[in-house]
Amino acid sequence: MTVIRNLAAAMVLGIVVNLLPTSKATAAAITFKKIVDTTSSPFNGSYPELFSPAINDSGRVAFIAEDETGRGIFTSNGGSVIKITDTINSSFETIGNPAINNSGTVAFRAALKGGVLNGVGPGVGIYTGNGGALNTISFNANAGSFLVSQPSINDSGTVVFADNESGDIYTSKNGKLTLIANGNGTTPVINNQGTVSLVLPGASLVTRNNQVTTTIADTKSSFTSLSGDGSPLNDQGTVAFLAYLNSGGQGIFTGNGGSLNTIADTNGAFSTFFDSPAINNQRTVAFWAFLDSGEEGIFTGSDPVNNKIIATGDQLFGSTVTEINSFGLGGLNNRGQIAFGASLADGTKGIYVATRAVPEPYTVTSSGLALAGLVFFKRRRQRRGKGAGGREYGE
Template identity: 40%
Template structure:
């Protein structure tokens, strides 16, 4: 899976109004929806944030409790596992969170008590990877973090680490001037990154064992604005970029071809978070023209058609409430999507929750005989979860 960490939505400092809803499961379109955690049914959470997902469908999230912020994991159904317990005397200021397929958690902490830095939480043991004010990182199934930092002369570099000495992947001693966006890493330890070049321009690249591959640069139609770089285990890179005429889009590339996922020349006005899985399926959040005001994203989609490719959008019904705000979080190899949502009921009560969308499709079971078809009259239709292999 791609367990890219998401920068957490602002955690509200006040209690949200509570709403009682049915959190079992509800179906809309080609997805069913499950509440992972919300501040109505899980009343010890005053607020929740984050929500990366692994290939087991387990979602990691930050929960704000009376004892401070903690990190929890859940598959839904009300059961939780504590990955990082809240502390009564001080709060983790958690910013950036990821989960891999062994349920290992990586996170960034920006408070001074406990010390700031990047950490890995595995089996109840917390290991510091680095001490720095940089919480935009990626995490793979080998428990390896990748992130940008500075050397002693304040030159930029991209490094990997898992609790031991850091390994430099690439630095600014060669063609690169700076690394302005967080990098990404897959399970083969191929690192994808954005960089500004010393001879001008900007690009998206991958590197493995010192070999650099250009995915896109100023010689391509996508000449600038590179951001939100991700990579799957096929080596396909996903990224944001700018087109001519002020248009922007989401693109994928492998060093040979570049494919447009969606851009603002069509029905979208801007894009939020996105992810790609090992089947080269994508999901993303987007803002629509004339959409809602003061929201993170108007909807979550899997392609360029906002109707046919819609997962969920503001105004849709979700588990007994109406969606008023959305934030895309992550996509796994089973096509499951995790997201943050605010809901409101007819009485105006509001909740915030982390949810999971599970894809469903109609399939026709095998027929055993013509006689069987005649005897039962028609083929039955069953629902199956689409399976996937899985980066992050």
């Protein structure tokens, strides 16, 4: 009779578990949040153009808004919008792409008003701000246009940038500039360990921390050229980069000084990669690409279906995505959130954040649990013995 009861309990356990999700559950859903769009804003009442989003780990996004009267840098998490600066109420003629750290500090380059004569003046600087007064990191009074690279900033507030005229790359912390390398006019990127990724003359992509230089990739074998738009690196020193192949086409790769890992290339479903990829501390890589079939989108791997975040033709906030407007090296945070710009069929343009839900790990099958139940009952019965007076006892 006891055996029958135990067997029945194990069978019930198996039936109950059969009702639970299994390890073959479908891929986790992706949710989307609107940060801002062209329907309304505090910037002259509208945002005809929105682009260059960068996101920190709290989900705050720095972006550029532009209309016929000027351009500004703002931050928002989908609620209130904070203005960092603009060209309407400042001495800036032009403003470049923003970078943002986890304290909400934004770094950017800007050229002063006054025109340029023979490529000289009135000056270009690197600045930081979080909604109050701006901090000048560096200023070159003789530089014109954007002869300074887009900056990168880490959580300690260290900024890295390049003088694209001389190729010199500097870091700045607590008001002190330090020359760390001479590059080839590309955009350097810094992580929270103070390691900088850069491209040296001769087209070698390296990381440098103090006097330690690690070669990630070069053009001596597989690659004809490496993207100069910036190669982001995570806090473990793994670099994600876009490269052009000797065999033709492009690819997105990662490396940390050893063998390279191919994330995606144009030998498969992708025809073209745009801008720099992004990488986080979980080694997720996100990139903007066109497909052979004509669609464009944001992806995290070589499978355009299972690794898709968003693409043209997808539904978004009651309309259809018609174009991806922007995504870059600051577009992925350590929570796996992706910030991007897109145009919709209803005429609006916006900055959005995609979040992929993490599925619960179900690794034990129902039959396995049922079998485990039988084994448990059997072992429990075997461990029972006789006590004083002939009574059974158990654990």
